[in-house]
Amino acid sequence: MVSAFPRSGGRRAFLAVAAVLAVLGLLLWWLPPVVARPPAPGGQLTLSTGVRSGVYARYGELLKQDLRRDLPRVDVRLMNSAGSLDNLEHLATGKAQFAIATADAVAERQRLHPRQAARLRACARLYDDYLQLIVPADSPVGSAKDLGKLRVGVGADGSGVQLTTRRLVAAAGLDFDHDIEAVRVGIDRMPKLLEEGKLDAFFWSGGLPTSAVQQVARRMPIRLVQLGDLIPALHRQGGRSRHYRAAVMPADAYPLVQKGQAVRTIAVANLLVTTDRQDPVRTEAITRTVIRSRDRIGTEVHAAQKVDLRTAVFTDPLPLHEGARRYYVSEKP
Numbered sequence: 293m294v295s296a297f298p299r300s301g302g303r304r305a306f307l308a309v310a311a312v313l314a315v316l317g318l319l320l321w322w323l324p325p326v327v328a329r330p331p332a333p334g335g336q337l338t339l340s341t342g343v344r345s346g347v348y349a350r351y352g353e354l355l356k357q358d359l360r361r362d363l364p365r366v367d368v369r370l371m372n373s374a375g376s377l378d379n380l381e382h383l384a385t386g387k388a389q390f391a392i393a394t395a396d397a398v399a400e401r402q403r404l405h406p407r408q409a410a411r412l413r414a415c416a417r418l419y420d421d422y423l424q425l426i427v428p429a430d431s432p433v434g435s436a437k438d439l440g441k442l443r444v445g446v447g448a449d450g451s452g453v454q455l456t457t458r459r460l461v462a463a464a465g466l467d468f469d470h471d472i473e474a475v476r477v478g479i480d481r482m483p484k485l486l487e488e489g490k491l492d493a494f495f496w497s498g499g500l501p502t503s504a505v506q507q508v509a510r511r512m513p514i515r516l517v518q519l520g521d522l523i524p525a526l527h528r529q530g531g532r533s534r535h536y537r538a539a540v541m542p543a544d545a546y547p548l549v550q551k552g553q554a555v556r557t558i559a560v561a562n563l564l565v566t567t568d569r570q571d572p573v574r575t576e577a578i579t580r581t582v583i584r585s586r587d588r589i590g591t592e593v594h595a596a597q598k599v600d601l602r603t604a605v606f607t608d609p610l611p612l613h614e615g616a617r618r619y620y621v622s623e624k625p
Contacts, residue, residue, distance in 0.1 A: 376452030414607030445494025499595025520556030575615025
């Protein structure tokens with residue numbers, strides 16, 4: 293029969309085990325609790341952008357590349373559209389989960405469809421669109437007030453360009469439906485129609501520079517018409533016009549056209565928009581990529597250089613999405 297351990301040895305073993313357990317207890321007490329990290333975002337995501345030759349579309353293509361890098365489990369797809377109003381309709385109908393839209397287009401959606409628009413949320417203020425009125429270089433037009441009886445490209449139906457053009461024409465004292473010959477096509481067709489002599493002028497609202505304007509400038513002499521004289525009348529239109537501000541197109545926006553001269557015009561903010569149905573974790577991650585990709589995207593889409601952490605939170609007339617808010621809070625010093 294094997295004899296038991298001596299009583300003194302058993303006591304020493306018990307004390308040793310108790311000491312180890314006490315040390316482990318202290319360590320567990322001091323260590324922070326382990327918080328389970330949320331799974332990496334995944335699933336399909338559709339971003340509604342704009343016409344193929346516009347800044348929205350190119351910005352979307354470049355952002356997709358960065359989202360693929362940062363969120364490899366998210367299947368990002370791009371959807372072309374007529375522009376801001378069309379993009380907001382895509383959000384409302386579930387065809388897209390994210391979209392780019394101008395602040396004035398969002399305000400118009402809120403006015404026309406208040407219940408649907410109540411679900412819209414913003415991720416970031418991106419960059420400003422500059423309103424541009426393009427005419428042949430020898431045109432006598434010196435202001436939008438001179439467009440009476442002329443053939444004017446006003447943007448496609450469903451575009452933010454047409455929404456804004458209607459307000460600019462009214463501010464110029466003209467009736468959109470009777471005083472001009474409104475040609476309802478987008479930036480994908482307006483430059484060609486100007487070259488062919490089928491348009492006398494066209495309006496465009498976009499980041500600087502817009503490639504379609506650059507291209508037509510290489511093929512024919514054109515001129516940018518100042519729009520600064522419309523600001524007082526535009527602001528008299530009421531609350532929705534608060535989203536427009538006086539601006540100056542830098543002299544180097546279109547060097548072939550401006551020849552070192554800045555042009556007074558009007559600007560409106562672009563927003564990255566989603567809905568309150570979007571998962572906060574995924575929306576936070578997407579917002580992070582939008583802000584951090586500024587410099588890379590800005591090398592091709594110069595307007596994107598204006599995306600800034602300090603100004604991105606000013607998304608009037610929309611509140612921030614909860615996920616976007618979390619990102620901005622986490623980035624505070």
